[in-house]
Amino acid sequence: DGGITQSPKYLFRKEGQNVTLSCEQNLNHDAMYWYRQDPGQGLRLIYYSQIVNDFQKGDIAEGYSVSREKKESFPLTVTSAQKNPTAFYLCASSPGAGGNSPLHFGNGTRLTVT
Amino acid sequence: GDSVTQMEGPVTLSEEAFLTINCTYTATGYPSLFWYVQYPGEGLQLLLKATKADDKGSNKGFEATYRKETTSFHLEKGSVQVSDSAVYFCALRYNNNDMRFGAGTRLTVKP
Numbered sequence: 001d002g003g004i005t006q007s008p009k010y011l012f013r014k015e016g017q018n019v020t021l022s023c024e025q026n027l028n029h030d031a032m033y034w035y036r037q038d039p040g041q042g043l044r045l046i047y048y049s050q051i052v053n054d055f056q057k058g059d060i061a062e063g064y065s066v067s068r069e070k071k072e073s074f075p076l077t078v079t080s081a082q083k084n085p086t087a088f089y090l091c092a093s094s095p096g097a098g099g100n101s102p103l104h105f106g107n108g109t110r111l112t113v114t
Numbered sequence: 115g116d117s118v119t120q121m122e123g124p125v126t127l128s129e130e131a132f133l134t135i136n137c138t139y140t141a142t143g144y145p146s147l148f149w150y151v152q153y154p155g156e157g158l159q160l161l162l163k164a165t166k167a168d169d170k171g172s173n174k175g176f177e178a179t180y181r182k183e184t185t186s187f188h189l190e191k192g193s194v195q196v197s198d199s200a201v202y203f204c205a206l207r208y209n210n211n212d213m214r215f216g217a218g219t220r221l222t223v224k225p
Contacts (some may be wrong), residue, residue: 004157033212034193042203042217060211090157092213100146100165100207105157 002027004106011111013085021076021109023091030095032074033103035063036060037088045087049074078111085113116141118204120216127194127223135219137178137204145206147180147187148170149215150214152201161189162200194223 004025025032031050035043045058049068054075063082066076074093078085088110092103121136139147146165162171167182176191187204204216211214 006157040217043215045212048212085152092158102148102160102163103158103213105150105159107157108155 004091004093004104004108006089006109008109009100009107012114013111014078015113017113018036018077018079019085019111019113020079021089021091021108021111023074023076024072025074025091025093025104025106026072027093027104028071029093029104030071031093032064032068033092034058034064034074034076035090036093037108038089043090046076078113085111087111115144116206116208118214118216119217120202120204122195122217122219123201124220127221129196129223130193131195131223133148133189133191133198133221135204135221137187137189137216139185139187139204139206141185141208143169143208144182145208147178148205148207149176149178149187149189149202150205150215152203152218154200158203170172193200194221196223196225199223202208 007022014083033048047066049055065077090108091106094101117140148163149161151161162173164171164180172180178189200218201218203218205213207213
């Protein structure tokens with residue numbers, strides 16, 4: 001079955017360490033997204049990529065970085081510059097061209113930084 | 115900018131009660147509108163969508179109608195079940211742009 005896989009489901013890190021969250025999709029979608037979810041705040045866009053080797057900042061990109069070297073993969077690095085990194089991170093994808101397609105989501109990674 | 119406003123939760127209902135979750139949007143054009151559902155510890159799942167005015171999206175007994183005149187997309191279900199307990203998100207999207215989400219509404223259905 002096609003879908004989006006995020007790993008790991010839970011991640012714990014010490015303050016000051018960078019950490020990379022994995023996102024892989026086998027839906028053959030061109031566009032991929034990273035959202036951050038905090039209680040009571042809905043989803044906020046961190047970065048998105050519409051094609052390989054290209055990506056754009058979302059609303060809250062500071063302290064994060066991404067790469068898109070392969071169509072299937074869009075890893076997110078949470079750097080030590082992110083002031084409040086503890087959150088639930090959601091990766092999504094959608095077909096790239098035409099129409100107002102829905103986003104397909106992975107099951108998320110819960111990051112806890114202490 | 116474009117935005118979505120949902121009724122604040124939490125919403126608590128008894129089984130078989132009627133559900134309405136209000137959603138209104140602000141947009142410069144004519145976006146597509148979506149409802150997503152999130153169960154504990156999981157990602158978002160698409161519940162239904164509508165792509166133009168007066169369209170009605172429906173799925174699993176849930177319905178929502180795209181009302182351009184009131185810029186609304188309220189979610190309704192005639193008879194909720196305990197298994198409907200989840201967080202519901204309203205969202206909008208233009209062609210190939212990112213999706214904008216409301217803050218979410220937590221629904222708890224008691225037996």
